[in-house]
Amino acid sequence: MAHPIYFDYNATTPLAPEVREAMDPWLDSIPTNPGAVHSFGRAARAAVEQAREQVADLCGGGDVIFTSGGTEADNLALSCRLGWPPRGHVVVSDIEHPAVLAACASLAALGVEISTLSPCDQGRVCAEDLESAIREDTRIVSVQAANNETGTVQPVAELAAVAERHGVPLHTDAVQAASWFNLPELLGGASMISLAGHKIAGPTGVGALVLRTPMEVQPTLHGGGQQRARRPGTEPTALLVGFGAACERASRERVEQAERVGVLARELVGMLKTRIPEVRITVTEADRMPNTVHVAFPDCPADLLVARADLDGLAISAGSACASGLSHGSHVLAALGVPARYRDGAVRISLGYGSTREEVEGAALILAASVDAVRYATPDVAPA
């Protein structure tokens, strides 16, 4: 088998060479505690502050709280305005990433009221629905910028305007969108933005919650006074430097990559339509991130399809790749009104900065053969 094709950029991106270069000096055998008062500490501090600026710049400015990644940023965002014990009302869409939905479930168990919004239009959350969900005691609204599975982009700027009118901060998980869009433009007046290093060609294990408007933040972790005690713990200099470099890289290359990868994704859609009968593209190009092709096949279990494609040299995902390695039916798909026959058979093909036209052609071939092998393989989908 030739080199496997990696079309799972929404799960994680390979580290970009220039990011690695930026990190390299900080991985050498030097002490890197940015909190230390001595010369070593000062050097690390300077690097961390530079990274902080790079991250803020990607968001059009803001107060950056570094975290261990997107999950922690989402958890912090949802709870940081609720007090302790947490109280009040939270509005989220029901197609959020599990980092938001599970955090909400945990808050609900503590007595917080959660309202969920179902998308009303092509997988998008509608402003009117948000308008009527916000209450007197609503403390925060959270709607993702782009869905990790389907790639659907949400009208966050419009929703943020609604929230702002009611004086409620809107948080948005933009870990996926950050590679492809001008965030200040896309997110408008959103108050809090979650980012993750490894979704934008940076390292795993680092992310940020960026506060676009000044606000009090109640920490979820308690420890030393780092990051003004809002997120204690020794700042990991090398990771933060890499994250900063990745943000700067995204700002620099975003437009060109979105264009280039967008063309490849469009070509892939064309090839799939030609090669695979009854294929269904679940999200139209206008509504999605340029790199994400979410596609469903009838009578074709997606988990098996992903396994077969992997054996044949194509890495894609069914649903959201969760840590257990299990594939779950996608609640996002039901929300998109995809017919039942297709619902077990949706896969996410996500391209990225390293993707090539040759890979697109190879992927279409592998996928067509895999669909052929996998259709009707389980009793669920036995031919009538």
Added chain:
Amino acid sequence: MSERIAVAMSGGVDSSVAAALLAEAGHDVVGVTLQLWDYSEANLAEGKGRCCSPADIADARAVAAQVDFPHYVFDHTEHFREQIVEPFLDDYTAGLTPSPCISCNRHVKFDLLWRMAEALGATRLATGHYVRIEDTDDRPRIHRAVDKDKDQSYFLFDVPRAQLGHVMFPLGHLDKNEVRDHARRLGLTVADKPESFELCFIPDGDKDEFINRERPQEAGRPVSISGTDGERMGTASGLHRYTIGQRKGLGVSSSQRLYVLDVAPETDTIVVGAEDGLYSSSLTAVRCNWVAIEAPTESLRVQAKIRHRHTPAEATLQPNSDGTYDVRFDDEQRAVTPGQGVAFYDHGLLLGGGWIARATP
């Protein structure tokens, strides 16, 4: 490239070693684990040692990563409930004592899993069962394992012959200690993992409580306990709590040791009596499946095994006109239990088997 072998992996030491040995021998191995039960509500205090709990799935993945072959997990909890667990509950409701592992082999491991393996391009399916299989002519012949204590051929009697042609059992010629030795030699993380003895969907082993939970109406089902003479000796609830040969928990007092001799669902009666009433001279087997031979049309001498921990007993198999078989034991057998499987052997060779419909004293 050599042919692709899918290995059914539970996360236990047996299937892990089966997969690792095949990979070591240079085969193109693909590990497959089915998640069959949702353990989120179950008591997982003990965690490991249950087939295919999250911890087991993690173990299977770890072994695959360690030995370096692909491994995939597929969620089939719905099929499993439909095809195995609901019939299991139905059987207890009907006064039978079911053997879900036999049905699971037929419907899940050697059917569903095989179809998935084929979709993955595999031409063979291997499991960690302790049985030997040889391919002579075009008929697969299943023999008891070298490790007589671990032999699992009984659990395979109901697998249709067509589903055995492509099957491999890499552990059939090994005993358990050798399997553990291999696991240690290969440095597998599961080498010293304890064995599971409970049904995978009842991790705490409390079958009665499981049925009470799943079928609440059964918990309160009134039953009478009566003697062999029909005399009513007491009342209780939950027909499923009684199985033939049971001595504990009868809730009636008597000068002699009492055993459950019969479970009669039509009258909701549990018949109890002295141990000598437990012995049967014959049984009737229904829904038989033939592995090494065609369905016998004349009487046949066999050894019949009526439950997992039973030494096969000499018997004569007599076909009936309706496709069922009478099994007449040379020596009376204890606790012949309707709902259990009966496997027929010609010494070490598995001929086939069926399901016990009734016993005759």
